[in-house]
Amino acid sequence: MTARIFAYVMHKAGVVDDSAAELLAAIKQxxxxxxxxxxxxxxxAELDSACSSLxxxxxxxxxxxxxxxxxxNAELIRKALVKLLPPGAILLxxxxxxxxxxxxxxxxxxxxxxxxxxxxxxxxxxxxxxxVRQEFGGQISANVECDISSGVVLTVRPGAFKPPVIAxxxxxxxxxxxxxxALTSGRRYVETxxxxxxxxxxxxxxxxxxxxRGIQEKDNLSIAQDxxxxxxxxxxxxxxxxxxxxxxxxxxxxxSGKTVKPKVYLACGISGAFQHLAGLxxxxxxxxxxKNPKAPxxxxxxxxxxxxxxxxxxxxxxxxRELRSKAA
Amino acid sequence: MEILVCVKRVLDTxxxxxxxxxxxxxxxxxxxxxxxxxxxNYAVEEALQIVARVGGKVTVVTVGGEDDEEVLRREMAxxxxxxxxxxxxxxxxxxxxxxxxxxxxxxxxxAYHLILTGVQADDGGAQVGGMLAAMLDYPFASLxxxxxxxxxxxxxxxxxxxGNREIxxxxxxxxxxxxxGINEPRYVGxxxxxxxxxxxxxTYGASELQIDPGTVGKLAAxxxxxDYFVPTLGKGAEMLDGGREDNVERVTELIAxxxxxR
Numbered sequence: 001m002t003a004r005i006f007a008y009v010m011h012k013a014g015v016v017d018d019s020a021a022e023l024l025a026a027i028k029q030x031x032x033x034x035x036x037x038x039x040x041x042x043x044x045a046e047l048d049s050a051c052s053s054l055x056x057x058x059x060x061x062x063x064x065x066x067x068x069x070x071x072x073n074a075e076l077i078r079k080a081l082v083k084l085l086p087p088g089a090i091l092l093x094x095x096x097x098x099x100x101x102x103x104x105x106x107x108x109x110x111x112x113x114x115x116x117x118x119x120x121x122x123x124x125x126x127x128x129x130x131x132v133r134q135e136f137g138g139q140i141s142a143n144v145e146c147d148i149s150s151g152v153v154l155t156v157r158p159g160a161f162k163p164p165v166i167a168x169x170x171x172x173x174x175x176x177x178x179x180x181x182a183l184t185s186g187r188r189y190v191e192t193x194x195x196x197x198x199x200x201x202x203x204x205x206x207x208x209x210x211x212x213r214g215i216q217e218k219d220n221l222s223i224a225q226d227x228x229x230x231x232x233x234x235x236x237x238x239x240x241x242x243x244x245x246x247x248x249x250x251x252x253x254x255x256s257g258k259t260v261k262p263k264v265y266l267a268c269g270i271s272g273a274f275q276h277l278a279g280l281x282x283x284x285x286x287x288x289x290x291k292n293p294k295a296p297x298x299x300x301x302x303x304x305x306x307x308x309x310x311x312x313x314x315x316x317x318x319x320x321r322e323l324r325s326k327a328a
Numbered sequence: 329m330e331i332l333v334c335v336k337r338v339l340d341t342x343x344x345x346x347x348x349x350x351x352x353x354x355x356x357x358x359x360x361x362x363x364x365x366x367x368x369n370y371a372v373e374e375a376l377q378i379v380a381r382v383g384g385k386v387t388v389v390t391v392g393g394e395d396d397e398e399v400l401r402r403e404m405a406x407x408x409x410x411x412x413x414x415x416x417x418x419x420x421x422x423x424x425x426x427x428x429x430x431x432x433x434x435x436x437x438x439a440y441h442l443i444l445t446g447v448q449a450d451d452g453g454a455q456v457g458g459m460l461a462a463m464l465d466y467p468f469a470s471l472x473x474x475x476x477x478x479x480x481x482x483x484x485x486x487x488x489x490x491g492n493r494e495i496x497x498x499x500x501x502x503x504x505x506x507x508x509g510i511n512e513p514r515y516v517g518x519x520x521x522x523x524x525x526x527x528x529x530x531t532y533g534a535s536e537l538q539i540d541p542g543t544v545g546k547l548a549a550x551x552x553x554x555d556y557f558v559p560t561l562g563k564g565a566e567m568l569d570g571g572r573e574d575n576v577e578r579v580t581e582l583i584a585x586x587x588x589x590r
Contacts, residue, residue: 073496075467097488100505101470104424104458113550114424116453134559135451136341140348140355141559147550186467186499190483195491207588213342231588240342243370243509249491256487264586285586287579288565294345296559303582304565305575315572319580323589 003151004086005036007058008093008102010072014049016040019094019156021163024057026092026156028164029121030129035059038171039084041069041077055171065177068184074101075185082109084176088151095155096255103155112151115144119160137273138296157274158255198250200234206263207233210253212276213240214269214290214309221246223313224268230320236260238276254279268309272297289313329384329477331375332440333408334431334457335368336390337399338450342366352555364399367446369406371506373513374475375444376407382477385409387440391419391430400529405520406513416533421546428459429544433537435464442482443503447471454505461503469498470505 007023009016020038027036038054040047041064054061064080085091089110093099095117107114115131119141122130127149133142146152202208209228215221221235228235235251242252253260254276261282268289270276277300280286288301289309298304305312339346339355340363347356375386388403389412390396400411414430422430435443445457447470454470461468469484473493476483481500485493487507498504534541542548568575583589 078462097471097486097494100454101458101468101486104455105462105468108425108428108459108462114455114459115551116455130554133452135556136339136346137452138559139341139346140556142556143554145552145554150550186502187469188497190495190497192488193485193493193495195493207583231583233588239508245509245512252491255489257491259490264583264588285582286565287582292345294558298565298567299560301565303579304567305579306567307572307575312572312576315576316579319576320583320589323580323584327589 003088003090003148005031005034005090006039006062006085006092007036008039008077008081008091009050009054010094010098011040011042011046011050014046016050016053017094018163019158020054020057022158022161023092023094023156024166025161025164026118026121026154029161030090030124037062039064039081041066041072041080043067043070051173055173056168057166058171059169061171061173062176063173064180065175066180066183071189072098073185073187073189074098075187076183078102078106078109079183079185080180081106083180085110088112088149090148090152090154092154092156095157099155103153107153110151110153112153113146113148115146115152115154118154118156134274137271139271139294158278159274196250198248200251202234202236202251202253203258203260205234205260207231207266208236208253208260208262208264209233209266209268210236210238210270211241211268211309212238212270215241215246216269216310218244218246220310223310223317227266227313227317227320230317230324233266238270238273252279260284267297267301268313270297271295272300329378329382329441330439331378331384331386331442331444332435332438333368333371333375333386333388333403334390334443334445334460335372335388335399335403336365336446336449337362337392337396338365341450348556348558352557354556362395362398364402365446365449367448367506367508368399369403369446369513370508370510371444371446372403372406372408373511374506375442376514377511378442378475378477384441387412387438389414389431389434391415391422391427397529401521401524402516404524404527405516411527411529413529413531414533414537415531416539418534418539418541418545421549422544423549423551424453424455425459425550426544426548428456428463430537430539431456431460432463433539434532435460437537441500443501445503445505447505447507457503457505464501464503467498467502468504469496469502471507472504473507473510475504475510
């Protein structure tokens with residue numbers, strides 16, 4: 001099978017996303033001999049700079065220069081890709097807010113299969129591609145078989161594929177802008193509103209007492225606050241706590257919240273969804289406490305305790321206070 | 329505004345452990361608890377709030393069987409005026425594209441200005457909304473965390489990285505996938521569910537929806553799950569299995585060793 005393989009790569013002000021190398025790693029697992037094409041869109045000097053960085057990874061780069069794409073509006077980029085991609089193409093992109101916006105509809109327009117959020121490529125036999133995914137918030141993995149005889153759009157979980165060590169590709173930039181033509185959509189980008197900073201900056205703390213769904217109700221937050229106070233730490237949280245409006249958004253750790261680099265991270269009643277773990281950088285020492293012994297957090301934590309945080313944390317707080325008072 | 333919200337009944341995994349069956353082909357269901365897919369609940373609440381502001385009607389639809397009626401009733405108890413079940417043996421084993429195909433056929437029977445889905449369901453795929461929009465040739469936006477109704481269009485924000493928000497204007501009709509946290513879904517008690525227990529739910533099969541059975545179901549699915557397995561992502565935590573007192577002691581020592589108690 002000689003289906004052409006493509007990667008759509010995001011860039012910010014000309015700096016290409018980490019996914020550029022990760023997508024290449026995934027492509028090499030689909031077809032070790034592939035000579036993939038990176039597709040990048042935008043306008044002006046930023047786009048040129050993104051193209052030249054991609055030359056290091058990809059043998060060919062398709063450049064789509066269009067003033068309408070100076071902000072990556074998925075609705076417009078979908079239309080551009082439908083015009084450019086050959087039948088039966090394999091297209092990879094990162095499973096983040098842009099990929100989620102673009103990919104499902106693109107697979108319909110291209111009449112290809114669609115596999116979202118791939119964690120690994122398990123193998124390929126002819127037109128059948130086997131992909132590993134996760135379901136149920138990461139508690140269970142699944143082997144998924146996909147018929148790629150008419151092509152496939154595959155989104156790849158950020159961080160799941162280790163960037164390969166590769167020889168410089170000396171890529172050739174091909175300007176495809178003329179083939180795209182005018183782009184219009186019923187959806188218009190207006191502006192980006194930056195997140196509010198909040199009263200506590202969780203990115204500056206070396207210890208975080210982080211709470212998830214296991215805190216159960218707002219009134220129980222004092223348990224975490226007491227421990228944080230005893231430790232000289234800050235309270236952070238996972239998404240469900242913000243969704244419930246128990247803590248402000250600025251306390252949320254994760255891909256849609258803050259990226260933190262504490263030394264010690266106490267994950268209390270946090271299941272450990274990948275979007276949450278994506279906000280943890282710098283390899284903190286993770287101590288996880290969760291009632292559910294199968295919580296995914298235990299796979300990535302250093303220390304795990306199966307217990308009810310509502311009972312465990314107050315005892316931990318007392319112990320910490322006891323030690324503090326001895327030391328004083 | 330006529331609003332259609334696509335919902336799904338899923339295994340409730342927020343508080344419950346998931347067990348695989350012995351063969352790894354499915355989830356052990358003996359003690360499984362089902363609930364509405366949580367993001368769908370936010371989508372229904374958002375629809376109800378929009379209708380409260382500008383008028384109109386909220387319909388909830390699901391693809392499934394009799395057992396799935398319970399989530400329709402739950403959302404009707406929240407205030408959705410109509411529940412619709414799309415059910416046919418030919419639908420069994422549909423992949424996301426199959427489900428989107430079934431929903432598209434239903435959408436085309438009506439006149440909806442706005443179609444909402446939850447951002448993703450139990451498979452974490454976030455696929456059906458975007459597929460449905462492409463099939464209908466409606467504009468689409470995912471991860472929506474605010475909606476303001478303007479004449480003929482909506483002003484929406486999408487949740488992007490770092491908690492930043494991407495503001496867009498989108499023409500109607502359109503399809504949006506709703507992110508959790510956009511609102512505070514109202515509480516539904518047993519009394520509310522009893523109150524809608526006898527409200528009829530319309531059911532449509534493949535022939536009423538004029539769906540070619542060859543385009544949905546197991547045979548049309550290009551994507552198939554082969555089996556499940558329990559993942560081993562990292563090296564795995566060192567599990568402390570002493571009593572609580574010992575564990576507290578140990579955690580305190582570890583925090584101190586990492587420089588936490590200075």
